[in-house]
Amino acid sequence: MQGSTVDTSESSKVMVTAESQAHGHDDHEEHPDFRIFGMILFLIAEGMIFLGLFAAYLTFRSVNAIPADQIPERELLLPGINTILLVASSFLIHPAEDAIKENDVKAVRKWFGLAAVLGVIFIFGQGYEYSQLTFGLRDSLFASTFYILTGFHGLHVMLGLGAIFSVLWRSRKPGHYTSESHFGIAAAELYWHFVDVVWIVLFLLLYIL
């Protein structure tokens, strides 16, 4: 009985509390939903990829690997419109979470649908801009960095659109999302905001700076 002969003296700090008693073991798998918290941690990691790429771009510029005269002129109108579209879609998607707290799935579908429309226009706008550019992926260090950054971000926009469409698809079934359980809605919205914030930084760095 190794445990009991010695432990009694030392285990005065090992105690069963009322709270832990009340916390029965039937509630396995029913702990509060931490998925949004986990997703925030994951978005920190995602953000760091972008931060790393931004830092690489700034270093390329600051150590003169990209001389200033080698940066081609870029049209500001189209990316400017795109920026407005993306920011607007972020505002449009935001009311959805309040709506689902009222169990108003119809409103959720409306706001998500509007955001998705703007997101799709953004992707097409980006594609159109690519077709109009005078430089290709391998033309210069600036060109490569430009395409990598905008392309990688575009990929994230598409992932975000995928999340939005999957919410739209699933919400056809009544009761799939409720005021209590709507991780999909919250996650898609959070991701969309993330994609939006990354774009603003990217726009400032690539087009304005």
Added chain:
Amino acid sequence: MTSAITENPEATKPPSGPQHKGHHPWWIYFTFCTDHKVIGIQYLVTTFIFYLIGGALATVVRAELATPASDLVSRELYNQLFTVHATVMIFLWIVPAGTGAFANFLLPLQVGARDMAFPKLNAVAFWMVPPAGVLLIGSFLIEAPGSGWTSYPPLSLVNNQTGELIWILSVLLLGTSSILGAVNFGTTIIKMRMPGLSFNQMPLFCWSMLAASALVLISTPVLAGALILLSFDLVVGTNFFNPAGGGEPVVYQHMFWFYSHPAVYIMILPVFGMISEILPVHARKPIFGYLAIAYSSLTISFLGLIVWAHHMFTSGTPSWLRMFFMVATMIIAVPTGIKVFSWVATLWGGKISLNSAMLFAMGFLSMFVIGGLSGVMVASVPFDIHVHDTYFIVAHLHYVLFGGSVFGLYAGIYHWFPKMTGRMMNETLGRIHFTLTLIGFNLCFMPMHWLGLQGMPRRVAEYDPQFATVNLVCSIGSFLLAISTLPFLYNAIHAWIAGPKASGNPWNALGLEWQTTSPPPIENWEGDPPLVEDSYAYGSKPGKKSVTALKGSDLWKTPV
């Protein structure tokens, strides 16, 4: 809160075999299982197999270096051998063993949870490791990467391009796995602590995993970014890092080391945590300086993010930048020193039992201090310029990663083996294992300090004949090191199958993971986990004679 002093009934129950209700069948270990204990053991066994493979590669490297001429393997193969050796040891053994195996097995048990926050994600993270490893090691059949584990361009852009791509793919997979793991660990530690367990009561292993997970989340993605750019250079023909096309290879170095310096702490912080758990148990004393150890982990984590360019003192780094990184690096010695002094103070005057776990923990302490001291030496710019890319660096990094991390991982295996398997390992074999490892390790790596100071460059298959004798000594040490794993392997396999049954708490430890059966049932505790208010309260109160009179290793020998 009732202060009813209870014996956890589970702790004194007779040990239960695997046939006991609430345990997994053996084949579960080969499946996509979401139980954190199964995943932890899957990680440990898988990574240990990779460790043996990485060790075999190292043995070939040392066999080649036993003589000055490049006679055993070709120079090209030599480059591939040390490249894959380093990649396997870092990405497939130490990182996933520390953060994957032990964190998975221990964290839920230590915070009083029934599983990790995201069990499915956890299993996904594990199952990325075996394919990545097979990919990397299988590359020898096609073309192995040969540009060093650092993969510096422009070398990596022209040398073994297929192998390089395989290397990138494998490392990206492992990085993703590591990030998913960190999401799980962070959420579990922050959100899943049982009611009443505050941050400042958590076992120190939880603190160190919190710090390590933060580093994984912040630094690993930057490596991924660098590798994405590198693969574009390789496949599409862009010139991000190719100076011939106007690129800037030093940017790769910055991005690479922004991950790979913190990676050292990702590899050592979990071990710091394990040592903080092991020492008090086998010295029967409270941990000295709990808060200092806990918060120094966070300090190390923060400082670890702003010192990366100390690997680049010879890369044309401007002198003001060198100065900053030199000072910042040296400052890391402060929180690290706080930990070392706390551990020594924990041992001071303790009832130390020199069992295998304690021997490896003390081996860790002494070997890591040597690696830490040579680390402060190479942090200083003038000295580093002298020894950069020499065997002094090889010696330094092995004292940190082998003398530190691997000794600590062995200590952890000996300490938690009974909890994981429900069986006791053989102490005599464990001590033989420790003795051989300690001698082999020092014989292999201590002379390399001298070789480096004399100017012998690393990563070269041939060397000046004046270094022949010392290199032979190093090679003999490495063979001894290879042999030293045999008693361990025999011990572990034999103990797992037929070792004496372990009770729930063979070391009479206070940690929460010991207050259940060995191995724990699927739900970790049958009933509710007890709240451990102070898991380091060994002998801290009067009336503790019954425990302190016994030495740790004697406890499990007393008849059950």
